[in-house]
Amino acid sequence: MNGMANATDAEMASLDGLVSSLRAVEQTLQGMLAARDGMLALANRLALTIAERGDGVDASDITLRSVAAELASALRVSDRTMQRRMLAAEIVVERFPEVWQAQAAGRITAGHARVIVDAGAYIDDAAARAAYSARVLEFAEDESPNRVRMIAERVAQQYQARSLEERHEDARGNRGTWVTDHPDAMSELHVFGPSVLIHGAHDRLTQMAKALAPKRGSAASESAASESAAGHDGADRRTLSQRRLDLAMDLLLTGRPAGHDTADGLLSAIVAQVAVTVPVLTLLGQDGPAAEIDGRAPIDAATAQLLADASTGWDRVLTHPIDGRVLAVDRYRPSQALRRKLRGRDQRCRFPGCGMPVRTGDLDHTVDAAWGGATSEDNLEALCRRHHVLKHQTPWHVQQLDDGLLEWTSPTGRTYIDRPPPPNTVVFTAADEASADVGIGRPPFG
Structure with a gap:
């Protein structure tokens, strides 16, 4: 029997107290983080003001670096990191004040603020940003950041001056791959590209990795990639994530899963699926x-x-x-x-x-x-x-x-x-009935 079922009243009371205390601490913490953003935004504005008295805002980078270095030295971080923080803080404070205030009040977390700001970053009109922020905040106060992200992106589409097709075409120009090196002779491969291609590639790798795994209690897989991945009995000990990475490298380096595929090419026949x-x-x-x-x-x-x-x-x-x-x-x-x-x-x-x-x-x-x-x-x-x-x-x-x-x-x-997530569909209000002959209603967040 699970241990929680046998917990004493005193233990459950302690857990209840911890939950309440943690919520209070979290609200205070979010308020302090918002206060820090406010001071960083002031520092960024101060640097720009100083720059205006010199060679002008267009040549302000060295002034920004200097102010960032001053703050960074006091806080023991790099000036590049500090400059990024100052810019990010000014964006949320100046462009999304409603989001900043909600975090300061402990209604949302820094994670919520980040996804809301990221999704609405290209909304240029101030009134549109305020309307967008108000609608997403209403949802964000009751949901986790990962749920808010999709809703924020969906709502932001209604306030964008340019269509998704236009912005997607520009964004495709930034597609590419890069590597980040880590300790212990490990590196990380980043792939940035159209969502439909990236999700499809990940889905195919997952299907292959699951198909490769021996069923519980079955004989050891004969197609284990290497002796290091198998135990003394030949069984494949790799996790799903490890098999997925090995397959990705196999595909990238050989063009097909030659080190994993079956004699009849079963894995090669798997195609990516995207819903x-x-x-x-x-x-x-x-x-x-x-x-x-x-x-x-x-x-x-x-x-x-x-x-x-x-x-x-x-x-x-x-x-x-x-x-x-x-x-x-x-x-x-x-x-x-x-x-x-x-x-x-x-x-x-x-x-x-x-x-x-x-x-x-x-x-x-x-x-x-x-x-x-x-x-x-x-x-x-x-x-x-x-x-x-x-x-x-x-x-x-x-x-x-x-x-x-x-x-x-x-x-x-x-x-x-x-609550079930709002469906991605078109809904109509009573006000739309007068123009029902047009046949177009409003999105569910209209």
Whole structure:
């Protein structure tokens, strides 16, 4: 039995006190970090003011370096690091004051502030930035930074002066690879490029690594890459991450997984899979929300249309035209309809704060089937393996409310509501009915 189930009342009271104390400390810490950003922004502004009395702002770099070096020496960091911090602080304080103030009040963390600022960095109009910040902050106060990132990027699209296609075309010019060296003769390879290519490459590596792993209790794999990866019995001891890296190097250095593939080329036959959500108006070339990869990253309409042309099948997600709720998911040749509907509704793990995509996890019965729980929409939720185990082996428990809401109760008795992520779709309001003949509504965050 899990140890948490046997915890004494005194131990649970101690845990409850620690949770409360940690929340208070975190709020104070975030306020102090915001105060530090305010002082760094003042230092950056002071450096620019000093520069204006010299050779002007255009030649201000040496002044900025000098001020940064002064601060860096006092705080024992490099002046390059300090200069980056000063610039980042001025951006959040001057361009996103609402976000800065929310962090100062402890309503959000520095992680939330970073993803909100990054997503809205190219919104030039001050009024548009303020409107964008207000909408994302409303969501950010109840969710983790990794969930906020996708919502922030989605909302930011509505305030961008240039289209995603235009910005994507410019960004493609920065694609490339580079290496960062680490101790112990290790290095890190960075690959920067279009999201659809990077996610597709990672998915294919993952599929290969899983296919290569010997099943539990089976004979040792004969295709182990090297003796260093295998035990004395020949079994492959590598983790999934290690196999994925070995395969990536094999592919990059040889052009195919020659060191891992089977005699009949099973791994070579695996192709990358990318789950893409495309609003039908966008697919038809009209204005609408951007297409998305697994609810994680936007992609340009041209790439989405190219994938649509090459796809052998599509899941159709039917959403409510007013509030955007997922009503049904089907195909022209229906199969596993309930599973597809739940994946369309949940999109990611439904444990509070988790952002793992639904396709990597499990569909779990809220009330166990062994206890009479039905295999139905209102008794199933998507959980990643980590939180699936947590639900069954610790005092954490969950119940379903209406409209797909989950109420989680922690071991200390605290409750947290997890909501299905807003679907990437078009919804309509009563105000839109007057122009219904146009056939175009507003995005779900309009």
